Amino acid sequence: MQDSDESDRPQRRTALVARELAKLDIDIAAISEVRFAEQGSLTEHGAGYTLYWSGKGRDERRLSGVGFMIKNSIANKLQNLPVGHSDRLMSLRLPLQDNQSVTLISVYAPTLQADPATKETFYTELRSLLANPPVKRKGPQMKRLQVDRLHGLKEKFQDKLSERLNRDEDKWQTEDPENQWQQLKTVLQETAAEVVGNSSRKNRDWFDENDSSIDALLQTKRSCYQRTLSKPDDPPTKAAYREACNTLQRKLREMQNKWWTDMAEKIQYFADTAWSPALFALFRSRRSLLANATRQRDSPTRLANATRQRDSPTRLANATRQRE
Numbered sequence: 001m002q003d004s005d006e007s008d009r010p011q012r013r014t015a016l017v018a019r020e021l022a023k024l025d026i027d028i029a030a031i032s033e034v035r036f037a038e039q040g041s042l043t044e045h046g047a048g049y050t051l052y053w054s055g056k057g058r059d060e061r062r063l064s065g066v067g068f069m070i071k072n073s074i075a076n077k078l079q080n081l082p083v084g085h086s087d088r089l090m091s092l093r094l095p096l097q098d099n100q101s102v103t104l105i106s107v108y109a110p111t112l113q114a115d116p117a118t119k120e121t122f123y124t125e126l127r128s129l130l131a132n133p134p135v136k137r138k139g140p141q142m143k144r145l146q147v148d149r150l151h152g153l154k155e156k157f158q159d160k161l162s163e164r165l166n167r168d169e170d171k172w173q174t175e176d177p178e179n180q181w182q183q184l185k186t187v188l189q190e191t192a193a194e195v196v197g198n199s200s201r202k203n204r205d206w207f208d209e210n211d212s213s214i215d216a217l218l219q220t221k222r223s224c225y226q227r228t229l230s231k232p233d234d235p236p237t238k239a240a241y242r243e244a245c246n247t248l249q250r251k252l253r254e255m256q257n258k259w260w261t262d263m264a265e266k267i268q269y270f271a272d273t274a275w276s277p278a279l280f281a282l283f284r285s286r287r288s289l290l291a292n293a294t295r296q297r298d299s300p301t302r303l304a305n306a307t308r309q310r311d312s313p314t315r316l317a318n319a320t321r322q323r324e
Contacts, residue, residue: 022047028074031069036055050071066108068106092105164187210255
């Protein structure tokens, strides 16, 4: 999921994995070798998945790391978030019917060549987890308040929807079934927009803004891979698949570099022209992206066919602040 600092692969490996899971319509996937530091979560809005991970500390060498990648439709309803026990064990408790529950465990076991102490620690933690699965715990006060607010929105939505349906009941009886379904769809959308409102996502990054192009590249790669499965011994087919993989990696690097370059040029232009409102608005819209990029990898992004390196997001932000 996350390469070493010397790697020139794009940082958004999570988005690629999420899109492959969406293609296969997988609800929950256990992920290994995540290699993110400590514990946290990352939501891929475009693909519709959220990654929860558990890894080693920031100053430690990260060769393991486990996690769960869960559909947002499921992640938004979780009563208990996944629990990270170590960089090799993570558990997720899911409620079932009749007050029952099931515990999923994401495991990344050490290899036979691993240090004996590492293997002993892992299996001790695994036995302890299997013998004492996580129990249901109440969330923090803020989370309970959010749940109460959701219940209030639910009741308000149901009241508004019942009002609209009862008001147009006579009119609906004269319509054919197809029109009735269309009217029901319209009523649901309008009621939801009135009660909940429409969300607008601002912090779009280079991956989101090149969504259609990336989808086309992924589809080409999948098609080539399917052909290799049907003709595993055909050299031209294997060569076409390797070329599709190389093209995908190269195009992703180009998109990422172009996005950061364009943003840097905008920042420079706004600073040179003393256009402070636009400059601050750009920083506000990109603040979390700069923080995430810095937190995951504070190193330059290497161009595909160049020897020099462009500044990292951290140095870009610092240089702009110095100019002010």
